[in-house]
Structures are given as C-alpha cells and as structure tokens.
Amino acid sequence: MNSNVNRKIASAVLIVGLFAVWEVLCLAFGVSDTVLPRPSQIFVTLWQRFPALWPHTLQTLYTTMLGFVLGVGIGVLIGVLIGWSKLAYDVAYPLLVGFSSVPKVAVVPIFVLYFGAGTVPAVLTALIMSIFPVVVNVATGLATTEPELEDVMKTLRATKFDILWNVGLPRAMPYFFASLKVAVTLAFVGSVISETVASNRGIGNVMMIASASFDVPLVFAGLFILAALGIILYGVFSLIESRITGWAHRKTEFAMG
Amino acid sequence: MTSGTNVVLIERQPEPSSGEAVPPSHVDSYVELERTTVTYGRAPNLVHALSETNLRIAKGDFVALVGPSGCGKSTILKMVGGILRASSGFVYVAGREVGAEPVRIGMAFQNPTMLPWLSIRDNVMMPLKIVPPFRGQYRKKRKGEFRDRVEALLAQVGLKGFGDKHPWQLSGGMLQRASLCRALVHDPQLLLLDEPFGALDQFTREELWSIMQQLWMTRRPTVLLVTHDLREAGYLANRICVMSARPGRIVDDRVFDAPRPRNLAMTYEPDFVAMTQRLRELIVEARSDEPAVA
Numbered sequence: 001m002n003s004n005v006n007r008k009i010a011s012a013v014l015i016v017g018l019f020a021v022w023e024v025l026c027l028a029f030g031v032s033d034t035v036l037p038r039p040s041q042i043f044v045t046l047w048q049r050f051p052a053l054w055p056h057t058l059q060t061l062y063t064t065m066l067g068f069v070l071g072v073g074i075g076v077l078i079g080v081l082i083g084w085s086k087l088a089y090d091v092a093y094p095l096l097v098g099f100s101s102v103p104k105v106a107v108v109p110i111f112v113l114y115f116g117a118g119t120v121p122a123v124l125t126a127l128i129m130s131i132f133p134v135v136v137n138v139a140t141g142l143a144t145t146e147p148e149l150e151d152v153m154k155t156l157r158a159t160k161f162d163i164l165w166n167v168g169l170p171r172a173m174p175y176f177f178a179s180l181k182v183a184v185t186l187a188f189v190g191s192v193i194s195e196t197v198a199s200n201r202g203i204g205n206v207m208m209i210a211s212a213s214f215d216v217p218l219v220f221a222g223l224f225i226l227a228a229l230g231i232i233l234y235g236v237f238s239l240i241e242s243r244i245t246g247w248a249h250r251k252t253e254f255a256m257g
Numbered sequence: 258m259t260s261g262t263n264v265v266l267i268e269r270q271p272e273p274s275s276g277e278a279v280p281p282s283h284v285d286s287y288v289e290l291e292r293t294t295v296t297y298g299r300a301p302n303l304v305h306a307l308s309e310t311n312l313r314i315a316k317g318d319f320v321a322l323v324g325p326s327g328c329g330k331s332t333i334l335k336m337v338g339g340i341l342r343a344s345s346g347f348v349y350v351a352g353r354e355v356g357a358e359p360v361r362i363g364m365a366f367q368n369p370t371m372l373p374w375l376s377i378r379d380n381v382m383m384p385l386k387i388v389p390p391f392r393g394q395y396r397k398k399r400k401g402e403f404r405d406r407v408e409a410l411l412a413q414v415g416l417k418g419f420g421d422k423h424p425w426q427l428s429g430g431m432l433q434r435a436s437l438c439r440a441l442v443h444d445p446q447l448l449l450l451d452e453p454f455g456a457l458d459q460f461t462r463e464e465l466w467s468i469m470q471q472l473w474m475t476r477r478p479t480v481l482l483v484t485h486d487l488r489e490a491g492y493l494a495n496r497i498c499v500m501s502a503r504p505g506r507i508v509d510d511r512v513f514d515a516p517r518p519r520n521l522a523m524t525y526e527p528d529f530v531a532m533t534q535r536l537r538e539l540i541v542e543a544r545s546d547e548p549a550v551a
Contacts, residue, residue, distance in 0.1 A: 148370045152439075155338040155364045155449065156387045166383065170374050247374045247423060 037217040042224060045217040053206065057225055060191055060203040063119055064229075067126025068187035072180065075131040079138025083172070084164060089143060100132040104190060108197050117198035122191040129190035130183035137179035141172025174248035177241035184233045192226060286313035286349075287479045288337055288447065293346035294504075295332050305504035306332050309346065312498065312507060319473055319480040321494035323487060323536060325544040329505030330483040334449050337481060338362055350447065361388055363440030363478070365453040369432035371424035377435050378420035381407045384443040391443055410438045414468050430461035437465070441472060448473075450482040454489060463521055466492050470518055487533040488524050499536060501543040509539050 019039040025031070026038045033041055046053070082088040082096075104125060111121035145168055153163045195204030203222045210218035295307040307329040314320050322330045335341035336348050339356045348355040363384070371380045385391040385403050395403070411420055414434040424432060433453060440448060454462040470493060473480060484490050490497050491513060499509035513532065515523060523529055 146370060148366050148368055149372070151335070151338070151340050151366075152364055152370055153387065154340050155362045156384050156443075157339075157359065157362075158387045162387055166386065167372065170372070173374070245374075247425070 034214050034216050037220055041217050042220045046221045046224060049218060049221065053203075053221065053225065056201060056203050056206045057229070059119075059201045060188075060195065060226070061229060063122035063191040063195070063202065064126050064184075064187045064233075067123040067191060068130050068184055070123070071127040071130030071187065072134050072183060074127070075134025075179075075183070076138055076176070078131070079135040079172075080142065080164070080169075082135070083139035083142025084160070084168070086143075089139060096132070096135060100136075104129050105193050105197075108194050111194070112198040117200070119199070119201070121198055122194040122202065125190035125194040126187040127190070129186040133179040133182040133186065134176070137175040138172050141175035142168045145171055174241075174245040177237065177245055180237045181234055181241070184237055185230055188226065188230055188233070287316035287318075287351060288312070288314040288481065289347075289349040290333065290336070290343075291347040291349070293333075293336065293343045293348055295329065295336070295341070296344045308504040308506045310506055314479060314481065314496075316479055317477045318496060319482070319494045320496045320498060321482045321484055321490035322498050322500060323484060323490050323540065324500030324505065325502045325540055326485070327503050328500045328543070329503060330500055331451050332505070334364075334451050334481060334483055337447070338364055338449050359389065360447055361443055361445040362447045362449060363443065363445035364449045365433075365436045365440040365451070367452040367455040369424075369429070369436040371432055371435060371439075373424050375423075376420060377411070377416070377422050377424065377427065378404070378407050380424065381411065381420075381435060381438045381442050383439060388443045407438070407442060410442055411435070413472070414438055414465075430457050430465070433457060433461075433465065434468070437469070437472070441476070441478075444476065445478050448478045448480045450480065450484075452484055453482075455485065462486075462489070467518075467520075469493060474517060487536050490536070491529055491533055492519055492521075492524055497536065499539045499543065508543055509536075 023038050023040060026036060031038075037045075078092075078096075082092045107128065108121055108125055111124045115121055115124070142164075145163075149167055150163060153167060158166075191202070192204040195202035196208050199205045203225055207219050207222040210216075210222065290310050290312040293307065293310050293312075294305070297304040297306055310329075310333070312333070322333060324330055332341060336343055337350060337355065339350075339362070351358045351360050371377070372383070375383075382399070382403060385399075385406075386395050391403070408417075408420060411417060411434075414437060416431060416434050416438070419427065419431065419435075424435075427435070433456075437453065440450070454465050457465065466489060473493075480494075482490070482493060495514055496510070496512050498507050500506065501508045515529075
C-alpha cells in the first residue's frame with residue numbers, strides 16, 4: 001500500500017509542478033496574458049467570475065449527463081441485440097463501423113437545422129458520441145463468452161435468455177464499465193462542441209464569447225472547469241466500476257486518479 | 258481389502274450384455290446411439306469426426322470412453338448432452354430422441370468454468386436456478402433448503418467452509434471439486450464428464466477418483482466419462498469403450514466389474530495392469546496410421 005500512496009503523491013507533485021513551471025516560464029519571458037495567462041491569473045479569474053460561470057457549468061453538466069444517460073441506454077440495447085445473435089452481429093457491424101467513423105462534429109449543423117440552437121443539439125451530440133463505445137464493448141463482452149460455459153448452460157436446457165441473464169450480461173459488465181469511462185468523456189466533447197457552434201449557454205459558449213473579446217484568462221478558466229468536470233466524472237465511473245466488477249481486476253490494483 | 262479385489266475381464270463385441278455390476282442393460286438402455294455419424298464443414302473440406310457408431314448404455318452404468326486425441330470422444334458426449342446434433346443416425350436418451358425428454362444432465366469439463374463474479378456457493382447453485390423443478394422454487398429456497406444442499410455437497414468433496422470464497426481464491430483442484438458439485442447439485446440422471454481430472458496433479462486426481470466413486474455409488478446416475486487416463490477409466494468405470502482415431506468408431510467394448518468400493522492398491526495389481534496394458538495396445542493400434550509412440 002505504501003507504494004500506492006507514493007504513486008499518488010508523485011502524481012499530485014507532477015500536477016503542481018506543471019503549474020509552477022508554467023507560472024515561472026510566463027513570468028521569466030514576460031508572456032502577455034492575452035497569449036497565455038499564468039495559472040495564478042486563471043485561478044483568480046475562476047474565483048472572481050464564479051457566480052457568472054456556475055450556471056453555464058451546470059448547463060454543460062446537464063446536457064452532457066442527459067445525452068450520456070440516453071446514449072448509454074440506447075448503446076446497451078443495441079449492444080445486447082448484436083452481441084446476443086451472431087447474425088445481428090455480422091449484419092449490423094459494418095453499419096456501426098461506418099456510423100462511428102463519421103466525425104460527430106459534422107452532425108451538429110444537422111441537429112441545429114432540425115431542433116434549433118440550444119440545449120437539444122448539445123444533448124443529441126453528447127448522445128451519439130457516447131453510443132458507440134458502449135455498443136462495441138457490450139457486444140464484445142457478450143460475444144466472447146467461453147463456449148464451455150455456454151455448453152454447461154445448454155446441457156441444463158437453459159433458454160437463451162437464461163444464458164444472457166446469468167452468464168452473458170455479468171460477463172459483459174467489466175467491458176460495459178470500461179466503456180462508460182470512455183463514453184462520459186466523449187459525451188463532454190460532444191456537448192461542448194455543440195455549445196461552441198450553436199448555443200447561448202454552457203461553458204463552450206462562454207469560451208467562444210470570451211475568445212472573441214480576447215478575454216483569454218476566461219477562456220482558460222472555462223478549460224479548467226471542463227477538465228475538472230471530466231476528471232470528476234471519470235473518477236466516479238472508475239469507482240463504480242471497481243466496486244461492481246472487482247472480480248475482473250483482482251490481479252491488478254486499479255488505483256484511480 | 259486388497260487381497261479381496263477380484264478383477265474380472267470379459268472381452269466382448271460392441272453389443273451390450275450384462276455383467277455382474279451392470280444392471281440389466283438389454284431391457285432398457287438409458288443412452289443409445291444408433292448409426293450415429295458426425296461431420297463438420299462442407300463438401301471439399303468435409304471432416305468426418307465420427308463414423309457410424311452404435312452404443313448402448315444401461316441406466317445407472319458408469320462407462321468410460323478412451324481413445325487417441327481427436328477421435329470424437331467429446332463429440333459423443335456433446336451429442337448425448339444435446340449440445341451437438343448428429344449429422345445422421347439417432348441419439349436417444351431415456352428412450353426418446355435427445356432433447357425431447359426433459360432429462361436432468363450434469364456436465365463437467367477439464368476446465369472448471371466457474372463464473373468469476375459468483376461465490377463458489379452461487380456457482381454450484383446455478384443448475385438449481387435453471388433446471389425444473391428446482392427453478393420454480395429457487396427464490397423461496399435459495400437461502401434455506403438449496404443452501405443446505407450445496408453445503409452438504411461441498412462438504413462431501415472436501416470444500417466445507419469454502420462456499421463464500423470466490424473462484425480466484427481457490428486452487429485448480431478445489432475448483433474442479435466445485436465443478437463436480439455443480440454437475441451433481443440438481444441430482445442429474447445423466448452425468449457427462451469430459452476429462453474432468455485431466456489438468457490436475459496425480460494426488461489430487463486420485464483423491465477425486467475416490468470422491469467420484471463415492472458420489473456415484475450413493476446417487477447412481479448414469480455416467481459417461483471421457484478420459485485419456487487408462488488407470489482412471491479402470492478405477493471408475495464398469496465398462497470401457499475404446500475408440501479409433503478420426504473418424505472415430507468404437508473398436509473395443511469391455512465390462513470391467515471389479516467389486517466396489519475400489520481403491521488405489523487395486524490399480525497396481527497384475528490383472529489391472531494387464532488390462533490397462535491391453536487397452537494401451539488397442540489405442541496404439543487405433544492410431545497406427547499416425548507415428549506410433551511406444
């Protein structure tokens with residue numbers, strides 16, 4: 001456990017050290033805050049503008065989480081469907097690969113066209129960003145069930161649903177949780193992109209406006225908020241994952257952070 | 258005990274007759290393969306896994322299938338278990354075509370295939386959750402009668418107190434014991450064992466033979482055991498079928514009715530050694546088109 005604590009201290013030192021180097025370099029070379037503000041300036045801006053930033057933070061969090069939850073729900077459904085049946089897997093896979101290789105940014109204008117600027121396109125963009133990793137991981141988890149395990153169940157005359165419920169889904173859980181961590185970060189990307197392009201609310205929009213008026217410390221403050229939200233959500237899902245699927249990681253110590 | 262062991266060998270054609278330890282098999286065979294063949298793949302790459310095979314197994318009998326690797330032993334097991342369909346011919350279990358009759362089947366493999374997210378107790382209890390009539394009572398009895406049943410079985414194989422452990426906390430031998438428990442917990446009429454002791458060390462294996470014999474003697478399921486170990490076949494089975502290399506067929510079928518309970522000392526007696534020697538020769542003959550290993 002001691003080495004674990006040491007590692008955590010080391011990564012905290014790394015982060016603080018990075019900020020310190022940044023600060024010192026900016027001071028040493030006299031970098032203007034319209035180019036690259038110092039971390040201390042950014043934190044001051046964060047503190048002073050917090051009342052104004054907070055509603056936007058909530059908005060971004062809201063669109064991200066709503067899109068993420070819906071995306072995961074749909075992703076699980078599709079994943080179970082194509083992981084369950086070999087036929088569906090073979091038939092649907094090319095389509096899914098095509099779907100996933102379309103840059104999601106490109107669909108934002110379409111959403112704006114249909115639903116107008118604002119919350120809806122942000123939610124939808126977060127949604128489609130988070131579907132694919134969930135689908136692929138759930139389907140993989142189901143499709144890689146050991147054949148002997150299935151044989152045991154078949155000799156018991158288990159129905160397909162019995163096998164799915166008792167073997168397939170629990171087995172796919174580690175894959176599912178691994179995909180949640182990826183999906184939640186992608187959902188963030190999606191909602192911020194959409195806010196940047198077409199919204200009057202959210203951190204993405206704040207950053208857009210701030211950069212137009214050369215308020216660079218505010219742009220970086222927005223960036224810091226996004227980073228903090230991303231880390232928090234990633235951490236939450238890592239924690240849930242290690243609680244629920246500890247059996248799959250018993251040999252490696254999964255330290256979060 | 259050792260002096261009382263009386264080894265009787267009866268060579269015979271692959272047509273069931275009854276020996277001392279075999280219940281009257283001509284009356285009703287519990288498992289029957291009739292002109293069964295299995296092929297894999299399509300025309301140019303067609304693989305004959307099993308050529309026309311006839312096999313009849315009496316209810317409550319303990320039959321071992323031995324033969325060179327890849328000869329279709331596991332194929333037979335899978336057909337009887339209803340996992341694999343015969344390409345032609347028939348497979349009957351309990352007098353009807355396989356799958357038609359709701360026969361309770363237990364199966365154990367070389368790999369213990371425990372579910373890693375469940376405790377040993379829940380793993381062993383899995384068949385009770387799936388198989389009728391236990392299925393309907395599962396919710397009600399899971400914490401009572403079924404739990405006691407699993408505990409009793411675990412105690413019988415030497416896993417008393419390990420019910421709450423998870424699979425990764427147990428050794429290979431212990432997992433294999435748990436796997437046997439899972440195969441037996443729903444009181445199967447038919448037990449299919451595919452080299453269940455194959456991956457274990459000698460001592461654990463021999464200990465499990467004795468446990469297996471005990472379990473068979475008290476519950477008397479019909480057992481079909483696939484194995485590479487001729488001593489194992491002799492120790493456990495009432496009847497030993499030797500299969501040829503692929504495409505497999507049964508080339509020798511003999512009753513071996515040494516009195517029970519058998520013990521390890523028996524497996525070193527001249528008669529027993531002579532029998533395993535004979536089986537070994539048959540298997541070497543059966544794979545004669547391959548380079549023979551003396």
